Each structure stands twice: as C-alpha cells, then as structure tokens.
C-alpha cells in the first residue's frame with residue numbers, strides 16, 4: 001500500500017473514532033483526563049482503567065510490569081496480533097497484554113486490551129517464560145531508540161495503567177521494569193528515549209509502594 005493511502009486510511013479511522021467517541025470510556029475511580037497538546041484541536045480523553053481491565057475469568061497473580069516499544073512508527077493491537085500469530089506462529093497471538101497507541105494506526109493514548117489479558121494468560125513478551133507467566137506486558141507504539149519520546153497521551157495513559165496495576169496487584173516500583181532489564185540477550189527495548197525515570201516517579205507519586 002502506498003504511504004499516502006495509508007495516511008488517508010489512518011486519518012479516516014481517527015476521524016471515525018473521534019466522531020463515534022470510541023476512545024471515551026465511562027467515568028470511575030480511575031478517571032484521568034488527557035489533553036493532547038500536539039494536535040491542533042486538543043482532545044480530552046477520559047479513560048476508565050478499571051472498566052477497561054475488567055475480565056470475566058479468574059485473575060492471574062501478576063507480580064511484574066514489563067514495558068516495551070513496538071519499534072515501529074505505527075501500529076495497533078490488531079496489527080501486532082496478526083504479525084505474532086502469522087509470522088511468529090504464536091498460538092495466542094499478540095504477545096503483550098496491552099498496547100498504547102500513538103495516533104498512527106490506533107488512537108493517540110488509546111489503551112487496547114489484548115486477548116491474553118482477557119483470558120488472563122501468560123504473555124510472550126520476554127525470553128523468560130517464568131517471567132511471562134507473572135508479568136503484565138505493555139507495549140507503546142513507536143520506536144524510542146531511534147525516534148523521539150512517546151506522545152504525551154501515551155505517557156499519561158501508561159502512568160494511569162501502571163499505577164492501577166501497582167495498586168491492584170501490590171506491584172512495587174522495583175518490579176516495574178523495562179524489557180531491556182529482564183532479557184538475557186541484548187535488547188534496547190523500549191529504547192533509550194523511553195522516559196522510564198519519569199514514569200517511575202509519577203507512578204510513585206500516585207501509588208507509593
């Protein structure tokens with residue numbers, strides 16, 4: 001597909017999403033407001049993390065949060081699911097439990113919930129299967145090794161999501177880690193420009209564990 005066509009499609013999806021309120025969830029205790037300072041017309045997104053993370057099955061005992069980037073400029077949970085299912089031949093598809101969009105391929109700051117979270121099963125996001133069984137894998141769309149930082153919306157969504165997990169599963173900040181901190185073989189994920197210190201400091205302010 002030509003790049004121009006892809007941008008038109010991405011834009012159309014974004015407009016459709018904005019028109020239908022697809023990124024707006026019901027209010028609750030975990031409400032946050034996000035103002036996009038990058039777009040011309042600032043959009044306020046209220047995300048109900050509690051509602052978003054609710055599952056119909058018995059919850060797993062999550063002990064870690066592992067942070068990733070997609071190492072692509074655009075993408076969505078569906079894109080990565082297809083790649084992991086068809087190219088990597090992973091039966092459960094999407095390796096992560098959550099994907100946070102950057103506005104290219106999915107909403108800017110949109111939190112997409114993967115099937116592995118809905119089923120409360122292991123991820124496939126690190127080389128350590130023992131860790132995959134007890135860690136929540138969150139992937140931000142973008143390449144923060146070669147490009148700039150995540151968007152403000154992505155950071156806001158990530159902080160809210162991680163603070164929520166920290167509180168709910170009693171996960172201390174020492175167990176909120178970058179992929180590069182846990183993989184045996186070298187990886188830059190989630191990239192040198194990923195604002196890890198900011199994340200930990202803001203999550204600690206919200207949820208001191």
Ligand SMILES: [Zn+2]
Nearest residue numbers: 068069179189
């Ligand atoms: Zn990673």
